Amino acid sequence: MCPPVHFKVTYSINPWMDPTKPVDLPLALAQWEDLRDRYRALGHTVETLEPHPELPDMVFAANGALVVDGRVLGARFAYPERAAEAEIHLEWFRGHGYRDVHEPSHVNEGEGDFAVTASYLLAGRGFRSSPLSHDEAQEFFGRPVIGLDLVDPRYYHLDTALCVLDGDEVMYHPAAFSPGSQAVLKRLFPDALLAGEEDAAALGMNAVSDGRHVLLPQAATGLLAPLRARGFEPIPMDLGELLKGGGSVKCCTQELRP
Ligand code: ARG
Numbered sequence: 001m002c003p004p005v006h007f008k009v010t011y012s013i014n015p016w017m018d019p020t021k022p023v024d025l026p027l028a029l030a031q032w033e034d035l036r037d038r039y040r041a042l043g044h045t046v047e048t049l050e051p052h053p054e055l056p057d058m059v060f061a062a063n064g065a066l067v068v069d070g071r072v073l074g075a076r077f078a079y080p081e082r083a084a085e086a087e088i089h090l091e092w093f094r095g096h097g098y099r100d101v102h103e104p105s106h107v108n109e110g111e112g113d114f115a116v117t118a119s120y121l122l123a124g125r126g127f128r129s130s131p132l133s134h135d136e137a138q139e140f141f142g143r144p145v146i147g148l149d150l151v152d153p154r155y156y157h158l159d160t161a162l163c164v165l166d167g168d169e170v171m172y173h174p175a176a177f178s179p180g181s182q183a184v185l186k187r188l189f190p191d192a193l194l195a196g197e198e199d200a201a202a203l204g205m206n207a208v209s210d211g212r213h214v215l216l217p218q219a220a221t222g223l224l225a226p227l228r229a230r231g232f233e234p235i236p237m238d239l240g241e242l243l244k245g246g247g248s249v250k251c252c253t254q255e256l257r258p
Pocket residue numbers: 013014017057060062063082111112157159160245246247248250251252
């Protein structure tokens with residue numbers, strides 16, 4: 001995670017970002033600290049990345065890499081505003097004992113567009129990551145990649161439209177995907193939790209699950225009962241200030257899979 005010390009909205013690269021809307025920085029920081037402390041209270045280790053004054057979106061650490069089996073696929077950002085973040089993430093991994101660190105040839109925004117299930121790597125495309133990055137990830141990790149087409153600009157990253165709950169159990173917002181990709185998801189995950197428009201628009205899919213607890217944006221209230229019915233413990237979080245950058249719980253969290 002990367003604290004939003006320099007967070008602000010000065011450019012707009014997704015429909016959530018409105019540079020005319022002020023950001024309450026102390027509140028953003030407090031909300032972020034709340035999330036970090038919640039992970040720690042649940043027994044998870046949180047590493048933090050040093051924020052950079054010229055990279056206001058660094059708080060969205062999920063975009064900096066994809067780590068599976070202790071191997072690291074670095075990011076290559078779609079927009080120049082965020083390009084410099086990629087190297088900072090790579091340096092962090094090189095300095096923290098990760099030996100298999102791959103600098104990518106194709107545009108991919110890390111966990112923003114890659115989700116890891118027990119059987120697959122799910123990979124979004126359409127707004128940010130290049131379809132070519134899907135082959136690159138498949139070759140690097142040796143896991144089957146399922147490409148999914150995102151069609152709604154509000155759900156510009158896969159992690160705004162789909163969340164892995166446990167193993168091969170997922171929740172997603174069907175309308176964020178093309179008809180063909182919806183059919184693929186239905187075939188692979190017939191028992192998925194389907195999220196409606198309201199919960200998706202609250203960025204409810206931008207959640208993090210440890211297989212038992214699901215930390216999710218608090219406004220996505222429609223997900224609480226269905227998550228509980230499946231045996232999960234939903235933990236609503238207020239990340240309202242970071243929503244102004246187009247991100248929530250998951251965007252702020254890059255998972256280090258050993
Ligand atoms: N402002 C950031 C961007 O548009 C938000 C990134 C959100 N991160 C995510 N994993 N969806 O790039």
